[in-house]
Amino acid sequence: MQNFTxxxxxxxxxxxxxxxxxxxxxxxxxxxxCQYICETKGLKFAEAFVLPTVIILTSNTEGxxxxxxxxxxxxxxxxxxxKINDFSRGFKNDTRSYTxxxxxxxxxxxxxxxxxxxxxxxxxxxxxxFTLLAxxxxxxxxxxxxxxxxxxxxxxxxRHLPANTFLKSFFAGIITGTIALTASSLSPKIFYEPxxxxxxxxxxxxxxxxxxxxxxxxxxAASGTxxxxxxxxxxxxxxxxxxxxxxxxxxxxGSV
Amino acid sequence: xxxxxTLLFHFVVSYFATAAFGIVFYAPxxxxxxxxxxxxxxxSAYYFISxxxxxxxxxxxxxxxxxxxFMSEMFSHIQxxxxxxxxxxxxxxxxxxxxxxxxxxxxxxxxxxxxLNHLFETIMSAGSxxxxxxxxxxxxxxxxxEKYRKKRNRHHDE
Numbered sequence: 001m002q003n004f005t006x007x008x009x010x011x012x013x014x015x016x017x018x019x020x021x022x023x024x025x026x027x028x029x030x031x032x033x034c035q036y037i038c039e040t041k042g043l044k045f046a047e048a049f050v051l052p053t054v055i056i057l058t059s060n061t062e063g064x065x066x067x068x069x070x071x072x073x074x075x076x077x078x079x080x081x082x083k084i085n086d087f088s089r090g091f092k093n094d095t096r097s098y099t100x101x102x103x104x105x106x107x108x109x110x111x112x113x114x115x116x117x118x119x120x121x122x123x124x125x126x127x128x129x130f131t132l133l134a135x136x137x138x139x140x141x142x143x144x145x146x147x148x149x150x151x152x153x154x155x156x157x158x159r160h161l162p163a164n165t166f167l168k169s170f171f172a173g174i175i176t177g178t179i180a181l182t183a184s185s186l187s188p189k190i191f192y193e194p195x196x197x198x199x200x201x202x203x204x205x206x207x208x209x210x211x212x213x214x215x216x217x218x219x220x221a222a223s224g225t226x227x228x229x230x231x232x233x234x235x236x237x238x239x240x241x242x243x244x245x246x247x248x249x250x251x252x253x254g255s256v
Numbered sequence: 257x258x259x260x261x262t263l264l265f266h267f268v269v270s271y272f273a274t275a276a277f278g279i280v281f282y283a284p285x286x287x288x289x290x291x292x293x294x295x296x297x298x299x300s301a302y303y304f305i306s307x308x309x310x311x312x313x314x315x316x317x318x319x320x321x322x323x324x325x326f327m328s329e330m331f332s333h334i335q336x337x338x339x340x341x342x343x344x345x346x347x348x349x350x351x352x353x354x355x356x357x358x359x360x361x362x363x364x365x366x367x368x369x370x371x372l373n374h375l376f377e378t379i380m381s382a383g384s385x386x387x388x389x390x391x392x393x394x395x396x397x398x399x400x401x402e403k404y405r406k407k408r409n410r411h412h413d414e
Binding site for chain 1 (some may be wrong): 260351355382389393
């Protein structure tokens with residue numbers, strides 16, 4: 001069996017935790033994983049403190065060491081969460097060297113289980129199906145599909161800009177509102193309400209609300225509150241996007 | 257009765273909607289059919305109750321949350337993956353999008369009374385989904401995670 005120094009164990013643990021945090025995992029899961037990785041290789045009293053933007057990891061041994069990893073770009077990625085889960089489960093009997101493990105961890109976020117174009121196609125499909133569930137017809141499905149597709153394209157385009165979470169939901173709101181109102185004013189058979197409800201769905205912060213509540217359940221009040229505030233802001237920017245279009249439509253003489 | 261109102265239609269559509277959400281969230285392919293089944297069952301339970309019994313939106317949300325959390329726990333133990341992998345896509349059909357939209361429209365029309373009404377309904381149904389999830393998860397923790405809770409408090413004993 002290989003022998004790791006404290007420094008190396010902390011580095012592996014911090015990188016694994018950082019990938020989890022970037023994939024929008026719950027805070028308590030990140031803390032558990034970091035501590036588990038440290039404990040299985042002999043760092044018995046290591047402690048992790050995790051907020052949605054930062055990991056602080058310290059080895060409570062002699063010559064105490066601390067690692068801080070910030071996380072800047074967060075988006076939901078269940079594939080990474082599962083990969084890190086498998087990695088930490090098998091860590092105890094892992095015979096790879098330190099450099100091999102770091103290479104493996106570095107490669108995880110670059111791998112994608114699906115090709116890129118499937119993201120837009122599925123964004124559209126999500127919008128379309130929720131339009132059907134909200135009582136839409138087949139025409140509404142097609143229009144809503146276009147809304148989701150365009151919003152998904154913009155979302156992947158603004159991915160590298162700062163504040164991208166707010167930007168992409170704002171643009172999604174604007175696109176959805178514009179398409180729905182234009183279509184419903186052109187044809188009396190089309191109602192804009194199911195289209196707007198469906199088109200908003202892929203960018204709705206449901207996951208953030210769910211993670212916030214599960215963090216509260218695990219006793220992480222600080223992260224729970226942070227995530228709740230973030231989800232309110234994302235939901236707000238989505239709403240402002242749609243409301244802006246509806247307001248302009250009202251000013252131009254249309255009816256809501 | 258049009259096809260839009262049948263339970264089977266809602267089950268099938270929400271199955272594919274949840275699967276599509278799974279791909280948007282990059283869920284691994286092997287978990288995809290199970291998370292879609294979880295989402296479809298949860299949404300169908302919600303739809304069945306709220307459709308057949310009047311004024312039971314909150315009960316329907318609680319039951320939907322319980323169904324989703326229970327099936328997620330089950331699949332995560334079978335497939336040895338985190339519970340989140342199933343719960344994240346499956347919860348999306350239940351999230352009250354229509355309520356939030358109506359809230360926004362009412363406020364936009366300067367109709368605050370109706371807006372507040374919709375807002376309260378939305379908050380109540382979101383909260384009751386969470387209650388459903390929390391109830392099931394607490395039960396699962398009693399069975400499976402007792403071990404970990406003990407370990408977690410060990411630092412303070414030294």
